Every structure is written in C-alpha cells, then in structure tokens.
Amino acid sequence: MHEPARAEPARKEFWTPGVYALIVLAGIAVVIAIYRFVYGLSAVTNLDQEYPWGIWIALDVATGVALAAGGFTTAAALTHIFHRHRYEVLVRPALLTAMLGYTFVALGLTVDLGRYYNMWHPLMPSMWQGNSVLFEVGMCVVIYLNVLYIEFLPIVCERFIGAVHLPGLLARFNQPVDSLLRFLDRTLSRVMFLFIIAGVVLSCMHQSSLGGLLLIAPYKMHPLWYTPILPFLFLLSAIAVGFPMVIFESLLASKSFGRKPEMHVLTPLARLVTLTLGIYMIAKIADLLIRDAYVYLFDGSFESWMFLAEMFFGGFLPMGMLLSDKVRFSPNLLLASTTLVVLGVAFNRINVFLVAYQPPYAQKAYFPSLGEIFFTVGMIAALMLVYRAAVTIFPILPPGHKPSSRVLIKQEG
Amino acid sequence: MKLNRRGFFQVMAAGTATALASQPAQASDQAQASNPNSIGMLVDTTECIGCRKCEFACDMANNLTGQPVKAFEDMKVYDRERRMSENAFTVVNRYANPEDSNRPIYVKSQCMHCLKPGCTSACLVGALRVGDNGAVVYDAWKCLGCRYCMVACPFQVPMYEYDDPLTPRVRKCEFCHTRLEEGKLPACAEMCPPMALTFGSREELLKLAHKKIESNPDRYIDHVYGEKEVGGTSWLYLASREFEKTGFLKLGEGAVPSLTEPIQHAIFKLGLPPLALYGLLGAMMWTYRNGDEYIDPGESEETDPSA
Ligand code: SF4
Ligand code: SF4
Ligand code: SF4
Numbered sequence: 001m002h003e004p005a006r007a008e009p010a011r012k013e014f015w016t017p018g019v020y021a022l023i024v025l026a027g028i029a030v031v032i033a034i035y036r037f038v039y040g041l042s043a044v045t046n047l048d049q050e051y052p053w054g055i056w057i058a059l060d061v062a063t064g065v066a067l068a069a070g071g072f073t074t075a076a077a078l079t080h081i082f083h084r085h086r087y088e089v090l091v092r093p094a095l096l097t098a099m100l101g102y103t104f105v106a107l108g109l110t111v112d113l114g115r116y117y118n119m120w121h122p123l124m125p126s127m128w129q130g131n132s133v134l135f136e137v138g139m140c141v142v143i144y145l146n147v148l149y150i151e152f153l154p155i156v157c158e159r160f161i162g163a164v165h166l167p168g169l170l171a172r173f174n175q176p177v178d179s180l181l182r183f184l185d186r187t188l189s190r191v192m193f194l195f196i197i198a199g200v201v202l203s204c205m206h207q208s209s210l211g212g213l214l215l216i217a218p219y220k221m222h223p224l225w226y227t228p229i230l231p232f233l234f235l236l237s238a239i240a241v242g243f244p245m246v247i248f249e250s251l252l253a254s255k256s257f258g259r260k261p262e263m264h265v266l267t268p269l270a271r272l273v274t275l276t277l278g279i280y281m282i283a284k285i286a287d288l289l290i291r292d293a294y295v296y297l298f299d300g301s302f303e304s305w306m307f308l309a310e311m312f313f314g315g316f317l318p319m320g321m322l323l324s325d326k327v328r329f330s331p332n333l334l335l336a337s338t339t340l341v342v343l344g345v346a347f348n349r350i351n352v353f354l355v356a357y358q359p360p361y362a363q364k365a366y367f368p369s370l371g372e373i374f375f376t377v378g379m380i381a382a383l384m385l386v387y388r389a390a391v392t393i394f395p396i397l398p399p400g401h402k403p404s405s406r407v408l409i410k411q412e413g
Numbered sequence: 414m415k416l417n418r419r420g421f422f423q424v425m426a427a428g429t430a431t432a433l434a435s436q437p438a439q440a441s442d443q444a445q446a447s448n449p450n451s452i453g454m455l456v457d458t459t460e461c462i463g464c465r466k467c468e469f470a471c472d473m474a475n476n477l478t479g480q481p482v483k484a485f486e487d488m489k490v491y492d493r494e495r496r497m498s499e500n501a502f503t504v505v506n507r508y509a510n511p512e513d514s515n516r517p518i519y520v521k522s523q524c525m526h527c528l529k530p531g532c533t534s535a536c537l538v539g540a541l542r543v544g545d546n547g548a549v550v551y552d553a554w555k556c557l558g559c560r561y562c563m564v565a566c567p568f569q570v571p572m573y574e575y576d577d578p579l580t581p582r583v584r585k586c587e588f589c590h591t592r593l594e595e596g597k598l599p600a601c602a603e604m605c606p607p608m609a610l611t612f613g614s615r616e617e618l619l620k621l622a623h624k625k626i627e628s629n630p631d632r633y634i635d636h637v638y639g640e641k642e643v644g645g646t647s648w649l650y651l652a653s654r655e656f657e658k659t660g661f662l663k664l665g666e667g668a669v670p671s672l673t674e675p676i677q678h679a680i681f682k683l684g685l686p687p688l689a690l691y692g693l694l695g696a697m698m699w700t701y702r703n704g705d706e707y708i709d710p711g712e713s714e715e716t717d718p719s720a
Pocket of ligand 3: 460463464465466467468505519520604605606607610
C-alpha cells in the first residue's frame, strides 16, 4: 500500500450492550433467511407477479452498492489517484466499509435469488449475455469484490507479519505462512496501483449500470425518474454519497470508541461534498427541465411528493447545511448533514426501484413485509458487528490517543 | 398511468438527442422483423366465443394444473378480470360490447412473443431467448431467479413460482415450441372451435389481417395490435373496438431494450470506454504523484514495516 501505516487495532471492550443488541437483530435476519430457504420467497416477502423486486433489491443491493462508494471515491480516487494524502486516516475505514458492503450485497442477493445456487452462471462464457445490463452489473460487482479483497490484503499482512501464532499442531506452519505474507506484501505493494485504478473503473461502470437497469422498463417508469441519463445520475449520486458516507462513519466510529473526531480532515472533506453533491443536484434539476418532466413536480400525486421529499431532504437541506462553516466545523451538525445525504441516496434508490416502477395490472401497491424489513435491518446490524470486530483485529483506525496523528507526526518529524 | 405513457415519448425524444443514438437498435429491430421464418398467431377477437377451450388445451399441453375440462367450462370466472399466473399461461377475459350487449367481446391473452423482447434482453444468462422461429423460450436450468425479465416485460407476462423454495421457475407461454418441432399446431390453436386463432408465418398473417380489415371495414377497427407495438410481436390481434377498452395496454412503437442495448454495446462490444477511463486515471495518478502539502516523498512509495 502507498500510505504509511498510522493505524492500529482499536483497543476497546468488544462486548457492549450495543453489540448484544446488534447480535439479536442479526440473529433475527438469520432466522428469516432460513425460513426463506425452507419455505420460499412467498413465505417471507410481499413480492408478487407485478412487483418482482422489493426492498432486498432497492436497499440491500442498490443502496448497499451506492453507500459502499466511499471505497472508490475516498480510498482509491482521492487518496491514491489524486494523492490527497491528508485524507489517509480515512482510507482504511472506507476500504473496510466497501469490502464489507459489497460482501453483504452478495449475501443479500443470495437470499433474494430464486436459484441462488446458479449464481456462478454469469461467469460461464457460454451463458454470457452482453445485452443485459444486469450481466454487466453482476460481472463488475464480482470482479470489484475481489479487487477490494486484494486491496485489503496488505492490511492483513501488516497485522500478521511477524505475528503469526497458529494454535496447537498448526504452529509448525507459522514460518511458511509468515513468508507467504511477506511475499504477498512485497508483490502487492508493487502492483497495487493496477488494482486501485481497476477498482475505480469497475465502480464507475457498475454504479452507473445500476441506474441503467430500469431503462428497460420505459412504459412502466414514472417520468420524474425515468430519464436516459439515469445511469449518469446514479454514478453522480454514488460519487456524491461517497465522501459523506466516509465522514458519517468516521464520526460514528469516534463516538462509539470514545475518541476525538478527526475534524481536521473531515472539515475539508465536507467542503468537497458541496462540490460533488452540487454537481449531482444540478444534473438532476437540468434533466427535469430538459425533459419537461417538471410538469409532474407539483401535480399533488404520491410520486411528486416522494420526488420533492427526496430532493429536499437528500439534496437542498444538507447542501445548505454543508455550505455553512459552522456546520462543517461542528461534529454533531456535520454528522446530521452527512446522515441526510446518506439517507437521501437510499431514498432515491427506493424511489427509482419501487416508487417510480409502476407495472400495469397491479392489484395493489408493493409495501415490504415485516420479514423483508427485519432481514434488511438485521443485515445492517450484522455488517456493523463485523465492522466492529474487524477494527479491533486489524489496524484500520488511527491510534486512539493521537486523534490527529498524521499531522502531529509530520510536525514532530 | 396515462401521464406515464405520454411522458415516455418525451423521454424518448430526449433520449434520441443524447450521445447514445438509438440507431443500432432500430437497425436490428428491422432485421428481426423481416425474419422470414418468424411464426405468428392471429387472434380474431370478433370470432372468439369465450369457450375457454384454449385455456384447457394449454393446461394439458404444459402439464399445469391437470384439471378436467369441466373446470374450464365455468363461465363465472368472467365476472372479474383475470391475469395469467404461474399455473395459467393463457387466460380469456370478457369485455362489454357497446354495439351488441348480447355478444360480449372475449380476449385471450398470453406471452406476445415480441420480436425484440424485453425479457430476453434483460436475462443475464440467456435463460430466456428468441428461437430461430421467433418463439421466446425458457431454459430453467440456466435461470438464476433474479426476476429481471419480469421487470423488463412491457406486457407483464413472465410469472414466477414464489412458493417454490428450491427450484422456482419463470413461467409463460413458449409458443408450444416442442409441439411445433413435432409438426403439431400450438395446443390452443388446435383446440379452438371457431376460427379465432390462426397459426402461420407472421408475414402471411399480417397480410391476412389487413385483408380482413379491408374487406370488412365495419367489423374491424383499422389497427392490428402487435404489428408495431414495442417493435412488433408475433401474436397479432384484430378487434371491433379500440384495444385500450378491452384490456390491451397502449404502448408505443419503440422496443423496450432500445435504450439499454446501445449502452451495453458501447461498453462491451468495443470495450473502449472502460479502457480509456483506465488510461485516464493512470495518467492522473502519475500527474498528481507529488500530492498535496502533507506528503513526505520518501515515504509515499514504501510499505511501512512497523506496527
Ligand atoms: S411479452 Fe414479455 S415475456 Fe413475452 S416475449 Fe415479450 S417481453 Fe418476453
Ligand atoms: S429470472 Fe431467470 S429467466 Fe428471468 S432474467 Fe433472471 S435468470 Fe433470466
Ligand atoms: S378456444 Fe378459441 S374461441 Fe375458445 S376462448 Fe380460446 S380463443 Fe376463444
């Protein structure tokens, strides 16, 4: 990896009441998943012949991928391609989130797919179907997931080189494993830039294709969201949510581990958000104007309210907040505004996949079942658990006692 | 919903103005439409008597519910509009006839076997595909159960076996392609007592349909449903009353994949945009290699062995 290591495993009691709560929620999701595998999708979900996709696609997959965008925007593009090294303290948390985020997207998809055991089919050239947008999304996600694991490997190496202590009989492998890690570390540090660029390319491709998925249903989509540039808007919103997601997480992690928030990097990063979010909003508004779709904005329909709410709470409000110095320098206000951006993108994905999708002959509108909701909540809980475990095992977060270590060390050195 | 359809044309107008011109899609639409082997079925709704024999025949031919013919003689089902299901690939519905209330209009529905289907374009593993004769067929072995085909079908046709936990299938009419290979007619057409269903080559059927309209302008409205809808369908309909009044969807002439496929082709067939982006990012990485003011040049390219 390019960045000098300034991180260490978090030293904090793992078993807190919050962790127990997360375990209960994750446990519920496991029970729901088992129920689904035994009794079928109809036993757990409200999906029907008109609404084949529900929140497991809109949230677990589409939103999950969007919110994992911090990996390619912050960790890869900003820090490694544009070499803004002041943001290095954020690289590892962002990378971890992306890796876990995509892993959970894959897990969520497994539960949603009717024939999950055929998941490998798109990898077989004999079944490739290049016309399909979903094919591209699937391929990019699979490859990117592997790229993320590779990008994470140096952190594993760093943690275990010289510290391989396998238990019992396995102890005799300590030496070979250690050599393997050293070899990996050396090789990877030379070729890592190839993977980092590939990760950004793959991200741009599937983040946008995710928006392209619904372009195939022109007669079913509400005109407020149906636009030929939907893929472009999805890419812009993924870029727009990347930094806020990283800020949001960093602030939450500081709170949960009782550290001082990394405001010295979060505040300048928040300034960049006004740029990325601004570009996204301008594109969205221009699109409405060019397509003359603004006529649907104030027609009082449910869709129009959902669109306005999405734009206000996910766009104008956080934008207004982030433009103010007071907000950017205050941990709590910054947390509030980035939460809005994050929820705003989730709101957009729900709107595009569920609200805008209006199939003919529908008997009733789709609303997620309790099973669907609790499964999604449980998956988020499980992701947080694994995240917490990962930061206590691996050097992800900066050393706790020196919140602004990078700058301090710089000055000391 | 009405606003929806109108909105679509505006969108399409905007769409053609974008860089991704829909030229290639139109070209391939025409190539498909002129496939001389393309089979078709002409449904003359003015001939249909609503006997539901086609439903029975379909049920038998596809081993669906296995109900006896008696079950299909129940005419009470017409009291409410029915939709296809995973156990019924075709259903007949009854609609009022303003000209003669004693002779209601019956409409049989099933997969339209589009010439440029949304479902086959959507399917990421080719589990749904257009056969040489134009029949849109399904291979459950390949299917992932992602249900994207259901999202993509403009007629809302593919049905899913949500109750099956292990081997759920996408279910729809496959134009009796195994019967066709044996030289038989599609089951519904074979069983239909009057001449409501005519099987043949799509080209011939179109000619026949227009001839019928010409020689009987009082009986038919001048519109063959399926000739142009969503780029053309293999199933064609004649009617005495506007189609929208008898359960048909008002759809435009654009094939549903005409936006997605050009985008996919631009990315995959050329592979250039991703490579160009890769090169661009690489160049940026090089250009900005000195980074911002916080960078220590000696440190940046090295792995820190400490910790
Ligand atoms: S009607 Fe639907 S299922 Fe049938 S071929 Fe067309 S898109 Fe496919
Ligand atoms: S559900 Fe099956 S047939 Fe339909 S798109 Fe997915 S893989 Fe293809
Ligand atoms: S069998 Fe023929 S006449 Fe009877 S309902 Fe079907 S299409 Fe109509």
